[in-house]
Amino acid sequence: MTTSTPQPTAVRAGTGLGHGYVHGYSPTEARRLGDQADTLAGLVHTGTAYPPGSRVLEAGCGVGAQTVHLLDSSPGVLLTAADISADSLAKARARVAAHAPGADVRWHHGDLHRLPFPDDSFDHVFVCFVLEHLADPAAALAALRRVLRPGGTLTVIEGDHGTACFHPLGRAAQRVVDHLVRLQADGGGDALIGRRLYPLLGDAGFRDVAVGLRTVSADGARPALVESFTRRTFIAMVEAVRADAVAAGLTTAEEFDRGVAELRRTAEPGGTFHYTFFKAVAVNP
Amino acid sequence: MTTSTPQPTAVRAGTGLGHGYVHGYSPTEARRLGDQADTLAGLVHTGTAYPPGSRVLEAGCGVGAQTVHLLDSSPGVLLTAADISADSLAKARARVAAHAPGADVRWHHGDLHRLPFPDDSFDHVFVCFVLEHLADPAAALAALRRVLRPGGTLTVIEGDHGTACFHPLGRAAQRVVDHLVRLQADGGGDALIGRRLYPLLGDAGFRDVAVGLRTVSADGARPALVESFTRRTFIAMVEAVRADAVAAGLTTAEEFDRGVAELRRTAEPGGTFHYTFFKAVAVNP
Numbered sequence: 001m002t003t004s005t006p007q008p009t010a011v012r013a014g015t016g017l018g019h020g021y022v023h024g025y026s027p028t029e030a031r032r033l034g035d036q037a038d039t040l041a042g043l044v045h046t047g048t049a050y051p052p053g054s055r056v057l058e059a060g061c062g063v064g065a066q067t068v069h070l071l072d073s074s075p076g077v078l079l080t081a082a083d084i085s086a087d088s089l090a091k092a093r094a095r096v097a098a099h100a101p102g103a104d105v106r107w108h109h110g111d112l113h114r115l116p117f118p119d120d121s122f123d124h125v126f127v128c129f130v131l132e133h134l135a136d137p138a139a140a141l142a143a144l145r146r147v148l149r150p151g152g153t154l155t156v157i158e159g160d161h162g163t164a165c166f167h168p169l170g171r172a173a174q175r176v177v178d179h180l181v182r183l184q185a186d187g188g189g190d191a192l193i194g195r196r197l198y199p200l201l202g203d204a205g206f207r208d209v210a211v212g213l214r215t216v217s218a219d220g221a222r223p224a225l226v227e228s229f230t231r232r233t234f235i236a237m238v239e240a241v242r243a244d245a246v247a248a249g250l251t252t253a254e255e256f257d258r259g260v261a262e263l264r265r266t267a268e269p270g271g272t273f274h275y276t277f278f279k280a281v282a283v284n285p
Numbered sequence: 286m287t288t289s290t291p292q293p294t295a296v297r298a299g300t301g302l303g304h305g306y307v308h309g310y311s312p313t314e315a316r317r318l319g320d321q322a323d324t325l326a327g328l329v330h331t332g333t334a335y336p337p338g339s340r341v342l343e344a345g346c347g348v349g350a351q352t353v354h355l356l357d358s359s360p361g362v363l364l365t366a367a368d369i370s371a372d373s374l375a376k377a378r379a380r381v382a383a384h385a386p387g388a389d390v391r392w393h394h395g396d397l398h399r400l401p402f403p404d405d406s407f408d409h410v411f412v413c414f415v416l417e418h419l420a421d422p423a424a425a426l427a428a429l430r431r432v433l434r435p436g437g438t439l440t441v442i443e444g445d446h447g448t449a450c451f452h453p454l455g456r457a458a459q460r461v462v463d464h465l466v467r468l469q470a471d472g473g474g475d476a477l478i479g480r481r482l483y484p485l486l487g488d489a490g491f492r493d494v495a496v497g498l499r500t501v502s503a504d505g506a507r508p509a510l511v512e513s514f515t516r517r518t519f520i521a522m523v524e525a526v527r528a529d530a531v532a533a534g535l536t537t538a539e540e541f542d543r544g545v546a547e548l549r550r551t552a553e554p555g556g557t558f559h560y561t562f563f564k565a566v567a568v569n570p
Contacts, residue, residue: 162450163448163450163559163561165447165480165561166480167481169447169477194450195450195451195454195557195559198504198506198557199452199556202505209506210506212502213559215500217497219483219496220484220487221494221496270488271484272480272481274480274561276450276559
Protein backbone atom coordinates (compact mmCIF):
# COMPACT_ATOMS: atom_id res chain seq x y z
CA MET A 1 0.00 0.00 0.00
CA THR A 2 1.39 3.40 -0.91
CA THR A 3 0.28 6.95 -0.33
CA SER A 4 -0.83 7.23 -3.96
CA THR A 5 -3.48 4.55 -3.47
CA PRO A 6 -6.82 6.32 -3.86
CA GLN A 7 -8.52 4.06 -1.30
CA PRO A 8 -8.31 4.85 2.38
CA THR A 9 -5.05 3.63 3.91
CA ALA A 10 -5.70 0.92 6.46
CA VAL A 11 -5.03 1.50 10.12
CA ARG A 12 -1.49 0.71 11.17
CA ALA A 13 -0.88 -1.34 8.04
CA GLY A 14 2.75 -2.02 7.23
CA THR A 15 5.91 -0.74 8.81
CA GLY A 16 8.47 1.88 8.10
CA LEU A 17 8.65 4.64 5.58
CA GLY A 18 5.75 5.28 3.30
CA HIS A 19 3.32 3.01 5.10
CA GLY A 20 0.53 3.51 7.62
CA TYR A 21 1.99 3.18 11.09
CA VAL A 22 5.06 5.39 11.21
CA HIS A 23 6.32 4.00 14.51
CA GLY A 24 6.56 0.34 13.41
CA TYR A 25 5.61 -2.85 15.22
CA SER A 26 8.74 -3.83 17.12
CA PRO A 27 8.74 -5.15 20.72
CA THR A 28 10.38 -1.86 21.72
CA GLU A 29 7.48 0.03 20.17
CA ALA A 30 4.91 -2.20 21.92
CA ARG A 31 6.66 -1.43 25.23
CA ARG A 32 6.77 2.29 24.37
CA LEU A 33 3.02 2.28 23.72
CA GLY A 34 2.42 0.61 27.09
CA ASP A 35 4.62 3.15 28.91
CA GLN A 36 2.90 5.99 27.09
CA ALA A 37 -0.57 4.70 27.90
CA ASP A 38 0.20 4.20 31.59
CA THR A 39 1.69 7.69 31.84
CA LEU A 40 -1.16 9.32 30.03
CA ALA A 41 -4.05 7.22 31.36
CA GLY A 42 -5.44 9.99 33.55
CA LEU A 43 -4.99 12.59 30.86
CA VAL A 44 -6.61 10.50 28.12
CA HIS A 45 -9.33 8.64 29.99
CA THR A 46 -10.54 11.18 32.57
CA GLY A 47 -14.10 12.08 31.68
CA THR A 48 -14.71 8.90 29.70
CA ALA A 49 -16.84 6.40 31.65
CA TYR A 50 -19.49 4.37 29.82
CA PRO A 51 -22.39 2.80 31.78
CA PRO A 52 -22.27 -0.97 32.38
CA GLY A 53 -23.94 -2.85 29.55
CA SER A 54 -23.04 -0.19 26.96
CA ARG A 55 -21.99 -1.53 23.57
CA VAL A 56 -18.59 0.10 23.03
CA LEU A 57 -16.28 -0.10 20.01
CA GLU A 58 -12.59 0.68 20.36
CA ALA A 59 -11.52 1.25 16.77
CA GLY A 60 -7.79 0.70 16.27
CA CYS A 61 -6.97 -0.85 19.65
CA GLY A 62 -3.42 -1.71 18.59
CA VAL A 63 -1.58 -3.65 21.31
CA GLY A 64 -4.31 -2.86 23.86
CA ALA A 65 -2.35 -0.10 25.57
CA GLN A 66 -5.49 2.04 25.96
CA THR A 67 -7.95 -0.89 26.09
CA VAL A 68 -6.98 -1.87 29.63
CA HIS A 69 -7.48 1.70 30.85
CA LEU A 70 -10.81 1.98 29.03
CA LEU A 71 -11.96 -1.19 30.84
CA ASP A 72 -10.72 0.23 34.17
CA SER A 73 -12.81 3.37 33.69
CA SER A 74 -15.88 1.59 32.35
CA PRO A 75 -16.28 -1.80 34.05
CA GLY A 76 -19.15 -3.89 32.73
CA VAL A 77 -19.21 -2.56 29.18
CA LEU A 78 -19.63 -4.89 26.21
CA LEU A 79 -16.43 -4.01 24.39
CA THR A 80 -15.53 -4.74 20.79
CA ALA A 81 -11.85 -4.05 20.10
CA ALA A 82 -10.84 -3.87 16.46
CA ASP A 83 -7.47 -3.60 14.75
CA ILE A 84 -6.05 -4.29 11.31
CA SER A 85 -2.93 -5.97 12.66
CA ALA A 86 -3.48 -9.57 13.79
CA ASP A 87 -0.20 -9.45 15.69
CA SER A 88 -1.20 -6.30 17.60
CA LEU A 89 -4.59 -7.80 18.32
CA ALA A 90 -2.96 -10.92 19.82
CA LYS A 91 -0.87 -8.69 22.08
CA ALA A 92 -3.96 -6.72 23.08
CA ARG A 93 -5.80 -9.92 23.91
CA ALA A 94 -2.93 -11.11 26.13
CA ARG A 95 -2.71 -7.73 27.83
CA VAL A 96 -6.42 -7.63 28.62
CA ALA A 97 -6.41 -11.28 29.76
CA ALA A 98 -3.69 -10.42 32.27
CA HIS A 99 -5.14 -7.09 33.35
CA ALA A 100 -8.91 -7.61 33.28
CA PRO A 101 -9.58 -11.34 32.90
CA GLY A 102 -13.31 -10.97 33.54
CA ALA A 103 -13.89 -8.30 30.90
CA ASP A 104 -16.43 -8.93 28.14
CA VAL A 105 -14.41 -8.25 24.98
CA ARG A 106 -15.00 -9.31 21.39
CA TRP A 107 -11.88 -9.10 19.25
CA HIS A 108 -12.24 -8.11 15.60
CA HIS A 109 -9.43 -8.35 13.07
CA GLY A 110 -10.17 -6.00 10.23
CA ASP A 111 -10.05 -2.57 8.64
CA LEU A 112 -12.03 0.11 10.50
CA HIS A 113 -13.14 1.53 7.15
CA ARG A 114 -15.00 -1.71 6.37
CA LEU A 115 -16.33 -3.00 9.67
CA PRO A 116 -18.76 -5.91 9.14
CA PHE A 117 -21.14 -4.77 11.90
CA PRO A 118 -24.71 -3.67 11.12
CA ASP A 119 -25.68 0.01 11.32
CA ASP A 120 -26.23 1.36 14.84
CA SER A 121 -24.35 -1.55 16.48
CA PHE A 122 -22.71 0.55 19.18
CA ASP A 123 -23.69 3.05 21.85
CA HIS A 124 -20.20 4.57 21.97
CA VAL A 125 -17.08 4.58 19.83
CA PHE A 126 -13.59 5.25 21.25
CA VAL A 127 -10.62 6.10 19.01
CA CYS A 128 -7.21 6.92 20.47
CA PHE A 129 -4.03 7.79 18.51
CA VAL A 130 -5.45 6.27 15.33
CA LEU A 131 -6.73 9.02 12.99
CA GLU A 132 -3.25 10.56 12.87
CA HIS A 133 -2.08 7.48 10.92
CA LEU A 134 -4.86 7.44 8.32
CA ALA A 135 -4.72 8.85 4.80
CA ASP A 136 -8.41 9.77 4.92
CA PRO A 137 -9.60 10.30 8.49
CA ALA A 138 -12.89 11.73 7.20
CA ALA A 139 -13.69 8.41 5.50
CA ALA A 140 -12.82 6.57 8.70
CA LEU A 141 -15.11 8.83 10.73
CA ALA A 142 -17.97 8.24 8.29
CA ALA A 143 -17.47 4.47 8.59
CA LEU A 144 -17.48 4.72 12.37
CA ARG A 145 -20.59 6.90 12.38
CA ARG A 146 -22.44 4.22 10.41
CA VAL A 147 -22.02 1.64 13.20
CA LEU A 148 -22.79 4.18 15.98
CA ARG A 149 -26.44 4.49 16.96
CA PRO A 150 -28.16 7.89 16.77
CA GLY A 151 -27.55 9.68 20.06
CA GLY A 152 -24.40 7.65 20.68
CA THR A 153 -21.07 9.35 21.33
CA LEU A 154 -17.75 9.33 19.56
CA THR A 155 -14.57 10.06 21.55
CA VAL A 156 -11.35 10.80 19.68
CA ILE A 157 -7.98 11.47 21.28
CA GLU A 158 -5.03 12.57 19.19
CA GLY A 159 -1.72 14.35 19.69
CA ASP A 160 -0.27 17.22 17.68
CA HIS A 161 3.50 17.33 17.37
CA GLY A 162 3.31 21.04 16.60
CA THR A 163 2.46 21.59 20.25
CA ALA A 164 5.78 20.10 21.43
CA CYS A 165 7.35 23.00 23.32
CA PHE A 166 10.64 22.61 25.09
CA HIS A 167 13.56 24.32 26.79
CA PRO A 168 16.36 24.56 25.86
CA LEU A 169 15.00 25.17 22.38
CA GLY A 170 17.67 23.62 20.12
CA ARG A 171 17.43 24.01 16.37
CA ALA A 172 18.54 20.42 15.74
CA ALA A 173 15.96 19.21 18.26
CA GLN A 174 13.20 21.12 16.45
CA ARG A 175 14.36 19.60 13.15
CA VAL A 176 14.08 15.99 14.35
CA VAL A 177 10.54 16.71 15.53
CA ASP A 178 9.85 18.19 12.08
CA HIS A 179 11.29 15.04 10.47
CA LEU A 180 8.83 12.93 12.45
CA VAL A 181 5.96 15.09 11.19
CA ARG A 182 7.27 14.81 7.63
CA LEU A 183 7.69 11.02 7.77
CA GLN A 184 4.18 10.61 9.09
CA ALA A 185 2.88 12.84 6.27
CA ASP A 186 4.87 10.81 3.70
CA GLY A 187 3.12 7.74 5.11
CA GLY A 188 -0.25 9.33 4.50
CA GLY A 189 -0.83 10.38 8.11
CA ASP A 190 -0.90 13.71 9.92
CA ALA A 191 1.06 14.24 13.12
CA LEU A 192 -0.59 17.69 13.41
CA ILE A 193 -4.12 16.34 13.40
CA GLY A 194 -5.08 17.46 16.92
CA ARG A 195 -5.76 21.05 15.89
CA ARG A 196 -8.20 19.96 13.18
CA LEU A 197 -10.33 17.46 15.10
CA TYR A 198 -13.06 20.06 15.52
CA PRO A 199 -13.75 20.59 11.79
CA LEU A 200 -13.07 16.91 10.96
CA LEU A 201 -15.80 15.68 13.29
CA GLY A 202 -18.24 18.38 12.26
CA ASP A 203 -17.67 17.71 8.56
CA ALA A 204 -18.23 13.98 9.18
CA GLY A 205 -21.75 14.76 10.40
CA PHE A 206 -21.23 14.61 14.15
CA ARG A 207 -22.91 17.24 16.33
CA ASP A 208 -22.16 18.92 19.67
CA VAL A 209 -18.45 18.58 18.96
CA ALA A 210 -16.47 19.62 22.05
CA VAL A 211 -12.68 19.56 21.96
CA GLY A 212 -10.69 19.80 25.19
CA LEU A 213 -6.92 20.22 25.37
CA ARG A 214 -4.87 18.20 27.81
CA THR A 215 -1.27 19.20 28.29
CA VAL A 216 1.61 17.18 29.67
CA SER A 217 4.12 19.45 31.34
CA ALA A 218 7.33 17.80 32.49
CA ASP A 219 9.97 19.71 34.44
CA GLY A 220 12.19 19.25 37.49
CA ALA A 221 9.15 19.36 39.79
CA ARG A 222 7.82 16.21 38.07
CA PRO A 223 10.79 13.84 37.68
CA ALA A 224 8.59 10.77 37.11
CA LEU A 225 6.89 12.51 34.19
CA VAL A 226 10.24 13.60 32.76
CA GLU A 227 11.28 9.94 32.72
CA SER A 228 8.00 8.42 31.53
CA PHE A 229 6.86 11.09 29.08
CA THR A 230 9.81 13.17 27.87
CA ARG A 231 12.31 10.30 27.74
CA ARG A 232 10.36 7.06 27.36
CA THR A 233 7.42 8.36 25.32
CA PHE A 234 8.40 11.36 23.21
CA ILE A 235 12.15 11.02 22.73
CA ALA A 236 11.78 7.24 22.29
CA MET A 237 9.23 7.90 19.53
CA VAL A 238 11.63 10.29 17.80
CA GLU A 239 14.58 7.90 18.11
CA ALA A 240 12.54 5.10 16.54
CA VAL A 241 12.40 6.90 13.16
CA ARG A 242 16.19 7.51 12.94
CA ALA A 243 16.78 4.96 10.16
CA ASP A 244 13.70 6.08 8.21
CA ALA A 245 14.67 9.75 8.46
CA VAL A 246 18.18 9.02 7.18
CA ALA A 247 16.88 6.67 4.46
CA ALA A 248 14.46 9.35 3.30
CA GLY A 249 17.34 11.81 2.94
CA LEU A 250 15.82 14.21 5.46
CA THR A 251 18.97 14.27 7.59
CA THR A 252 22.27 12.54 8.29
CA ALA A 253 22.71 10.11 11.16
CA GLU A 254 25.05 12.62 12.81
CA GLU A 255 22.61 15.52 12.56
CA PHE A 256 19.76 13.34 13.75
CA ASP A 257 21.79 12.26 16.78
CA ARG A 258 22.60 15.90 17.52
CA GLY A 259 18.88 16.63 17.53
CA VAL A 260 18.16 13.76 19.89
CA ALA A 261 21.00 14.90 22.17
CA GLU A 262 19.44 18.38 22.27
CA LEU A 263 16.04 16.86 23.03
CA ARG A 264 17.61 14.91 25.88
CA ARG A 265 18.76 18.18 27.45
CA THR A 266 15.10 19.13 27.91
CA ALA A 267 14.91 16.18 30.33
CA GLU A 268 17.96 17.31 32.31
CA PRO A 269 17.85 19.70 35.31
CA GLY A 270 16.66 23.11 34.16
CA GLY A 271 14.96 21.65 31.08
CA THR A 272 11.22 21.59 30.42
CA PHE A 273 9.03 19.71 27.94
CA HIS A 274 5.35 20.32 27.16
CA TYR A 275 2.99 18.54 24.79
CA THR A 276 -0.73 18.92 24.20
CA PHE A 277 -3.28 16.22 23.41
CA PHE A 278 -6.69 16.97 21.92
CA LYS A 279 -9.72 15.07 23.17
CA ALA A 280 -12.91 15.45 21.16
CA VAL A 281 -16.34 14.17 22.15
CA ALA A 282 -19.27 14.38 19.75
CA VAL A 283 -22.73 12.97 19.24
CA ASN A 284 -24.14 11.08 16.26
CA PRO A 285 -27.35 12.99 15.53
CA MET B 286 17.62 52.54 25.61
CA THR B 287 18.86 49.88 23.23
CA THR B 288 19.44 46.17 23.44
CA SER B 289 23.20 46.75 23.67
CA THR B 290 22.82 48.55 26.99
CA PRO B 291 24.44 46.29 29.57
CA GLN B 292 21.98 47.35 32.27
CA PRO B 293 18.63 45.64 32.59
CA THR B 294 16.13 47.00 30.13
CA ALA B 295 13.31 48.79 31.90
CA VAL B 296 9.81 47.46 31.83
CA ARG B 297 7.73 48.63 28.90
CA ALA B 298 10.07 51.54 28.24
CA GLY B 299 9.85 53.08 24.83
CA THR B 300 7.84 52.09 21.81
CA GLY B 301 8.43 50.28 18.61
CA LEU B 302 11.36 48.42 17.20
CA GLY B 303 14.40 47.83 19.36
CA HIS B 304 12.82 49.03 22.58
CA GLY B 305 11.24 47.35 25.58
CA TYR B 306 7.53 47.05 24.97
CA VAL B 307 7.10 45.57 21.53
CA HIS B 308 3.36 46.28 21.34
CA GLY B 309 3.59 50.06 21.85
CA TYR B 310 1.48 52.41 23.94
CA SER B 311 -1.32 53.49 21.61
CA PRO B 312 -4.98 53.82 22.66
CA THR B 313 -5.66 50.78 20.44
CA GLU B 314 -3.08 48.81 22.40
CA ALA B 315 -4.55 49.92 25.74
CA ARG B 316 -7.95 48.72 24.53
CA ARG B 317 -6.44 45.43 23.30
CA LEU B 318 -4.87 44.86 26.73
CA GLY B 319 -8.22 45.42 28.39
CA ASP B 320 -9.99 43.01 26.01
CA GLN B 321 -7.27 40.43 26.53
CA ALA B 322 -7.42 40.74 30.32
CA ASP B 323 -11.19 40.42 30.44
CA THR B 324 -11.11 37.36 28.18
CA LEU B 325 -8.32 35.69 30.09
CA ALA B 326 -9.28 36.75 33.63
CA GLY B 327 -10.44 33.28 34.65
CA LEU B 328 -7.47 31.62 33.04
CA VAL B 329 -4.91 33.97 34.57
CA HIS B 330 -6.36 34.67 38.01
CA THR B 331 -7.98 31.36 38.99
CA GLY B 332 -6.06 30.01 41.95
CA THR B 333 -4.68 33.42 42.97
CA ALA B 334 -6.49 34.82 45.99
CA TYR B 335 -4.53 36.67 48.67
CA PRO B 336 -5.95 37.05 52.20
CA PRO B 337 -7.35 40.47 53.18
CA GLY B 338 -4.62 42.62 54.69
CA SER B 339 -1.85 40.97 52.64
CA ARG B 340 0.79 43.33 51.34
CA VAL B 341 0.80 42.63 47.59
CA LEU B 342 3.04 44.08 44.87
CA GLU B 343 1.93 44.01 41.26
CA ALA B 344 5.17 44.63 39.39
CA GLY B 345 4.59 46.04 35.92
CA CYS B 346 0.88 46.79 36.21
CA GLY B 347 0.79 48.60 32.85
CA VAL B 348 -2.62 50.11 32.14
CA GLY B 349 -4.19 48.15 35.02
CA ALA B 350 -5.73 45.50 32.79
CA GLN B 351 -4.87 42.73 35.29
CA THR B 352 -4.98 44.96 38.39
CA VAL B 353 -8.77 45.17 38.44
CA HIS B 354 -9.07 41.38 38.22
CA LEU B 355 -6.46 40.90 40.93
CA LEU B 356 -8.52 43.19 43.19
CA ASP B 357 -11.69 41.24 42.32
CA SER B 358 -10.06 37.98 43.38
CA SER B 359 -8.38 39.37 46.47
CA PRO B 360 -10.58 42.04 48.07
CA GLY B 361 -9.05 43.76 51.07
CA VAL B 362 -5.40 43.42 50.07
CA LEU B 363 -2.97 46.32 50.51
CA LEU B 364 -1.88 46.62 46.89
CA THR B 365 1.15 48.42 45.52
CA ALA B 366 1.02 48.71 41.74
CA ALA B 367 4.26 49.68 40.03
CA ASP B 368 5.08 50.56 36.43
CA ILE B 369 7.84 52.40 34.59
CA SER B 370 5.41 54.27 32.34
CA ALA B 371 3.74 57.26 34.00
CA ASP B 372 1.16 57.32 31.25
CA SER B 373 0.23 53.66 31.75
CA LEU B 374 0.11 54.20 35.48
CA ALA B 375 -2.36 57.07 35.06
CA LYS B 376 -4.57 54.81 32.92
CA ALA B 377 -4.34 52.05 35.53
CA ARG B 378 -5.31 54.50 38.27
CA ALA B 379 -8.37 55.62 36.31
CA ARG B 380 -9.36 52.05 35.55
CA VAL B 381 -9.14 50.99 39.19
CA ALA B 382 -10.97 54.13 40.35
CA ALA B 383 -13.86 53.23 38.06
CA HIS B 384 -13.83 49.50 38.78
CA ALA B 385 -12.91 49.26 42.46
CA PRO B 386 -13.16 52.72 44.00
CA GLY B 387 -12.73 51.44 47.55
CA ALA B 388 -9.56 49.48 46.87
CA ASP B 389 -6.43 50.29 48.91
CA VAL B 390 -3.81 50.87 46.20
CA ARG B 391 -0.49 52.68 46.33
CA TRP B 392 0.80 53.69 42.90
CA HIS B 393 4.54 53.61 42.26
CA HIS B 394 6.17 55.09 39.18
CA GLY B 395 9.55 53.43 38.68
CA ASP B 396 11.71 50.62 37.39
CA LEU B 397 11.00 47.23 38.93
CA HIS B 398 14.74 46.52 38.97
CA ARG B 399 15.28 49.40 41.40
CA LEU B 400 12.25 49.50 43.65
CA PRO B 401 12.76 51.87 46.59
CA PHE B 402 10.99 49.61 49.11
CA PRO B 403 12.84 48.03 52.05
CA ASP B 404 13.65 44.31 52.04
CA ASP B 405 10.72 42.00 52.90
CA SER B 406 8.12 44.70 52.20
CA PHE B 407 5.57 42.37 50.63
CA ASP B 408 3.80 39.11 51.42
CA HIS B 409 3.11 38.36 47.76
CA VAL B 410 4.36 39.55 44.39
CA PHE B 411 2.29 39.26 41.20
CA VAL B 412 3.82 39.65 37.72
CA CYS B 413 1.76 39.19 34.57
CA PHE B 414 2.97 39.55 30.96
CA VAL B 415 6.04 41.51 32.07
CA LEU B 416 9.14 39.26 32.11
CA GLU B 417 8.69 38.56 28.39
CA HIS B 418 9.60 42.20 27.70
CA LEU B 419 12.76 42.35 29.84
CA ALA B 420 16.34 41.94 28.64
CA ASP B 421 17.35 40.30 31.91
CA PRO B 422 14.38 38.63 33.62
CA ALA B 423 16.72 36.92 36.08
CA ALA B 424 17.85 40.34 37.39
CA ALA B 425 14.23 41.42 37.67
CA LEU B 426 13.34 38.30 39.64
CA ALA B 427 16.27 38.90 42.02
CA ALA B 428 15.09 42.48 42.58
CA LEU B 429 11.56 41.27 43.27
CA ARG B 430 12.77 38.56 45.64
CA ARG B 431 14.55 41.23 47.71
CA VAL B 432 11.29 43.02 48.52
CA LEU B 433 9.37 39.75 49.14
CA ARG B 434 9.42 38.45 52.70
CA PRO B 435 10.73 34.94 53.40
CA GLY B 436 7.84 32.53 53.01
CA GLY B 437 6.04 34.92 50.67
CA THR B 438 4.93 33.84 47.21
CA LEU B 439 5.76 34.99 43.73
CA THR B 440 3.23 34.45 40.93
CA VAL B 441 4.34 34.90 37.33
CA ILE B 442 2.10 34.54 34.28
CA GLU B 443 3.57 34.65 30.78
CA GLY B 444 2.63 33.52 27.30
CA ASP B 445 4.75 31.62 24.79
CA HIS B 446 4.11 32.38 21.13
CA GLY B 447 5.66 29.02 20.19
CA THR B 448 2.52 27.39 21.56
CA ALA B 449 0.28 29.17 19.04
CA CYS B 450 -1.30 26.27 17.17
CA PHE B 451 -3.91 26.85 14.51
CA HIS B 452 -5.88 25.40 11.65
CA PRO B 453 -5.67 25.98 8.75
CA LEU B 454 -1.89 26.05 9.19
CA GLY B 455 -0.76 28.62 6.64
CA ARG B 456 2.94 29.19 6.01
CA ALA B 457 2.51 32.96 5.76
CA ALA B 458 0.53 32.92 9.03
CA GLN B 459 3.31 31.03 10.78
CA ARG B 460 5.83 33.54 9.42
CA VAL B 461 4.03 36.60 10.86
CA VAL B 462 3.96 34.88 14.27
CA ASP B 463 7.69 34.23 13.87
CA HIS B 464 8.20 37.92 13.01
CA LEU B 465 6.53 38.90 16.27
CA VAL B 466 8.87 36.60 18.17
CA ARG B 467 11.85 38.03 16.30
CA LEU B 468 10.85 41.68 16.92
CA GLN B 469 10.40 41.00 20.62
CA ALA B 470 13.85 39.36 20.71
CA ASP B 471 15.35 42.35 18.86
CA GLY B 472 13.85 44.53 21.57
CA GLY B 473 15.61 42.50 24.24
CA GLY B 474 12.55 40.43 25.22
CA ASP B 475 11.53 36.82 24.77
CA ALA B 476 8.11 35.89 23.41
CA LEU B 477 8.97 32.22 24.11
CA ILE B 478 9.59 32.78 27.82
CA GLY B 479 6.73 30.60 29.12
CA ARG B 480 8.61 27.35 28.63
CA ARG B 481 11.56 28.57 30.69
CA LEU B 482 9.78 30.01 33.72
CA TYR B 483 10.61 26.88 35.73
CA PRO B 484 14.40 27.21 35.51
CA LEU B 485 14.27 31.03 35.66
CA LEU B 486 12.50 31.04 39.02
CA GLY B 487 14.65 28.26 40.42
CA ASP B 488 17.86 29.96 39.34
CA ALA B 489 16.65 33.20 40.95
CA GLY B 490 16.54 31.42 44.32
CA PHE B 491 12.82 30.69 44.58
CA ARG B 492 11.75 27.31 45.95
CA ASP B 493 8.74 25.00 45.42
CA VAL B 494 8.39 26.28 41.88
CA ALA B 495 5.19 24.91 40.34
CA VAL B 496 4.30 25.77 36.75
CA GLY B 497 0.81 25.11 35.44
CA LEU B 498 -0.22 25.44 31.80
CA ARG B 499 -3.46 27.13 30.85
CA THR B 500 -4.62 26.79 27.29
CA VAL B 501 -7.06 28.93 25.36
CA SER B 502 -8.81 26.89 22.72
CA ALA B 503 -11.04 28.78 20.32
CA ASP B 504 -13.16 27.02 17.73
CA GLY B 505 -16.70 27.13 16.34
CA ALA B 506 -18.09 25.80 19.63
CA ARG B 507 -16.79 28.94 21.38
CA PRO B 508 -17.64 31.89 19.12
CA ALA B 509 -17.17 34.48 21.87
CA LEU B 510 -13.62 33.25 22.45
CA VAL B 511 -12.91 33.28 18.72
CA GLU B 512 -13.89 36.95 18.70
CA SER B 513 -12.23 38.03 21.95
CA PHE B 514 -9.08 35.92 21.85
CA THR B 515 -8.26 34.86 18.28
CA ARG B 516 -9.36 38.11 16.64
CA ARG B 517 -9.18 40.88 19.25
CA THR B 518 -6.23 39.59 21.29
CA PHE B 519 -3.86 37.49 19.18
CA ILE B 520 -4.42 38.71 15.64
CA ALA B 521 -4.70 42.31 16.87
CA MET B 522 -1.30 41.88 18.56
CA VAL B 523 0.22 40.57 15.35
CA GLU B 524 -1.30 43.35 13.23
CA ALA B 525 0.13 45.98 15.57
CA VAL B 526 3.72 45.14 14.57
CA ARG B 527 3.10 45.39 10.81
CA ALA B 528 5.05 48.62 10.37
CA ASP B 529 7.91 47.47 12.59
CA ALA B 530 8.18 44.12 10.77
CA VAL B 531 8.36 45.86 7.40
CA ALA B 532 10.78 48.52 8.70
CA ALA B 533 13.04 45.79 10.07
CA GLY B 534 13.15 44.16 6.63
CA LEU B 535 11.63 40.93 7.94
CA THR B 536 8.84 41.00 5.37
CA THR B 537 6.99 43.11 2.83
CA ALA B 538 3.67 44.75 3.61
CA GLU B 539 2.04 42.43 1.05
CA GLU B 540 3.49 39.26 2.57
CA PHE B 541 2.63 40.42 6.07
CA ASP B 542 -0.96 41.06 5.02
CA ARG B 543 -1.13 37.61 3.45
CA GLY B 544 -0.05 36.14 6.78
CA VAL B 545 -2.70 38.09 8.66
CA ALA B 546 -5.33 37.00 6.13
CA GLU B 547 -4.31 33.38 6.74
CA LEU B 548 -4.49 33.91 10.49
CA ARG B 549 -7.99 35.34 10.07
CA ARG B 550 -9.09 32.10 8.43
CA THR B 551 -8.40 30.32 11.74
CA ALA B 552 -11.25 32.44 13.16
CA GLU B 553 -13.66 31.49 10.37
CA PRO B 554 -15.99 28.45 10.44
CA GLY B 555 -13.88 25.26 10.47
CA GLY B 556 -10.84 27.07 11.84
CA THR B 557 -9.29 26.55 15.27
CA PHE B 558 -6.78 28.52 17.34
CA HIS B 559 -4.98 27.39 20.51
CA TYR B 560 -2.51 29.20 22.76
CA THR B 561 -0.94 28.23 26.05
CA PHE B 562 -0.11 30.47 29.01
CA PHE B 563 2.31 29.44 31.74
CA LYS B 564 1.49 30.30 35.36
CA ALA B 565 4.28 29.80 37.88
CA VAL B 566 3.94 30.04 41.63
CA ALA B 567 7.00 29.86 43.89
CA VAL B 568 8.07 30.63 47.43
CA ASN B 569 10.85 32.89 48.67
CA PRO B 570 12.75 30.63 51.08
